[in-house]
Amino acid sequence: MAETRIPTVVVDDVHIVYRVHGAAKDNSPLGALRRIASRGPSATVREVHAVKGVSFVAHEGEAVGLIGTNGSGKSTLLRAIAGLLPATKGAVYTKGQPSLLGVNAAMMADLSGERNVVLGCLAMGMPKGEVRTKTQEIIDFSGINERGDFSSLPMRTYSSGMGARLRFSIAAAKKHEVLLIDEALATGDAKFRKRSEDRVRELRAGAGTVFLVSHSLSSVRDTCERTIWLESGVIRMDGPTDEVLAAYEEFSTAK
Amino acid sequence: MAEAVVTEPYPTVAPAQLAARYGLRAAGERPGIREYIRSLWAYRHFIVAFANARNVATLTTARLGQLWHVLTPLTNAAVYYLIFGVILGTSDRIENFVAYLCCGIFIFGYTSAVASAGTVSITANLNMIRALQFPRASLPLSVTITQLQQLLASMAVLIAIVLVTGEPPRLAWLTLIPLLLLQTVFSGGLAMLLGRLGSKIVDLKQIMPFVLRTWLYGSGVFYSLTTATDNMPTWASTLLHLNPMLVFIELAREALITTTPPSHFSVESMWLVALGWAIVMGALGFFYFWRGEKEYGRG
Structure with a gap:
């Protein structure tokens, strides 16, 4: 073995x-x-x-x-x-x-997707400098900006699929x-x-x-x-x- | 288990020994208190970002938006002035009642807001707690910082009120800085204490408004407690004057208003009481919260 x-x-x-x-x-x-x-x-x-x-x-x-x-x-x-x-x-x-990545992972619905990305990364314990460089990468990966600038809109305006994609992208950004x-x-x-x-x-x-x-x-x-x-x-x-x-x-x- | 296909590659080693050999840690173990402080420090950016986010999020749907951070304390002061200054006439014995009242409302409002937000800081963020591992004390602490930011807006309003009502700018104003620092440590400890209590006793959220209102009336926000307790035995009066909120409020008044009515204690002893409360509540709240670190989000 x-x-x-x-x-x-x-x-x-x-x-x-x-x-x-x-x-x-x-x-x-x-x-x-x-x-x-x-x-x-x-x-x-x-x-x-x-x-x-x-x-x-x-x-x-x-x-x-x-x-x-x-x-x-x-x-x-x-x-x-x-x-x-x-x-x-x-x-x-x-x-x-x-790290548990579920579809219910909470985010702040009143905040923009981008701010949620920053917050989520910090909550996972990512250093501040890394968060800055990774934010755009995460948004691109999630593909929420494919139909216009959604990352600056509050999360409550997202479809459930978009929210779940963003959540997955945040969690998957860290090793x-x-x-x-x-x-x-x-x-x-x-x-x-x-x-x-x-x-x-x-x-x-x-x-x-x-x-x-x-x-x-x-x-x-x-x-x-x-x-x-x-x-x-x-x-x-x-x-x-x-x-x-x-x-x-x-x-x-x-x- | 009879049907299980065994792919276990180490059939002879007990799982606990296997875990120990490769340095695996038991899930759900509470970290030591030093390690906990260290991890909280590592999460400081998160604590601040979360506090900012909450501050922004509360007002995104209001049309006047962030302007409400200044409008809310102003309106608050106006309402209390109308009732206690104009209608009830509590102001007779106190010069510059407007400044006197605003000091009380803003200083009390800070800790009071921290206490009610702290009570639900765990229960309101269960989804986050269940999804992510971070030192949970980040939540009550970020609640404290959110309120501190709002207090700073209130303080700007207060300084303006004080100037308008004819108080001269003085060096004594600078004592507000250590004072607010002590009050923040006290409030942070209180938020952690209530955070854990609120997660265990779910009904606490319903009780808190009454506790806070009693505390408000007992803290001499609208009147001079020293005058009110004149006829009491000394021990009772002393006990009432040890109320941490009263001490914080009186010290803020000492700093801002030249014509403050004399207090039960000397200014020096009030500073000692404030320092004592900050240390006791800060340490107690932190220790109590840390003891429950692995309970949060379960059940």
Whole structure:
């Protein structure tokens, strides 16, 4: 076995139970009073066991696809790898600080795209000088200026696709040791998708590890050589993308 | 797990040992306090940029735009003057009531705005917290800086008011600089304290307006607290006068107005109290916020 393969993410028997606030069935003021008076375990908080004992190791230069039906725990697992959700049991070890790139990454809707780029880069910890040189590059990559000067308009005027493209471009501008992508590639148009897939390949070549959560099997096939199939919080299969996707497609059509 | 195809290349090594061998760190570990301060310093440009961005963003849809930064404190002062100066006549015993009142409103308004924005600084930016890793204290701190920028606009208005009402320009005005510095440290600490509390106790946001209003009335913004507490036992009066906002306000009045009514404490002891509050609140807020660093954005 290649001793040169350096692990970047080690996931060791991870269980994640997260608590959902505001899940009360009775949302009336009276219901709230009754809950306080009865002093029972807070009924507004419910627990969801989303990931049940997942273990795997990912290495430098690897792109790993995460697939599974809705609610199978893919996004939860990504958040745990990013250190944003605590593992209830088990542990996640990572090299450096993984960055989670989701389509919901917040930006300031009242500010121009350009200011959001600067802000986003600074938030990722990029030095000020680098931000200045990269800003134009990021805007060009996102292609939001293809139809006029959109980068100086507030983000609230953007279409959802444009916003997602800008967000992806910002996150992809920095060299991440571990980059976690949640459904981001599915949002752009075909041309942008091609560009972003190239970018993911570049990031991997820079000795990074990329995780991609997607329902678009074709983008998993194009970018990842290894795929993990999660079902109900458990790894159902982990192996070369072709094999896993074949089994997954069979499973989906059989249902 | 029975169906899993194992591609694990190190079947004999335990995951924790494997992680240790390659220097991987457990995700979601809290950094040490020194490391945290260092990373906050590295994020200083972000903190300032975020503060600027928020300042600009709040007024982009207003037609008068950034002019409101000056118009808001002016209008505020006018409203309070109308009620307390003209209608209620609180001004009888205080010379130059306009300047007296504006000092109180602007100085109190700064910390009060930081406190309410600080309470929601974590909960309002959850999306950002869940998407990006940065020292979370950047958020309450940038809230403080946003308000500091607005205070500077208010201070320009205040200086103009003071000059118009006939106060001579004095060297004592310069004491405003260390004063605002102390108040900023105090407010920053308060923002961090409330930021974490607000993320744990979601209902705090509903309670804060009442707390702040009580604080406002207890801080001698519209009247002289020293006159009002004349008939109280000394200990009660002293306790009321230890209120950090009152101390900040009184010191600002000392600096700007020549005819300030005498305060309960001497000016020197008020500076000591202000310094004490700044150190205690700054350190406490920072320490408390840091303790919760990995909790933010979860659940």
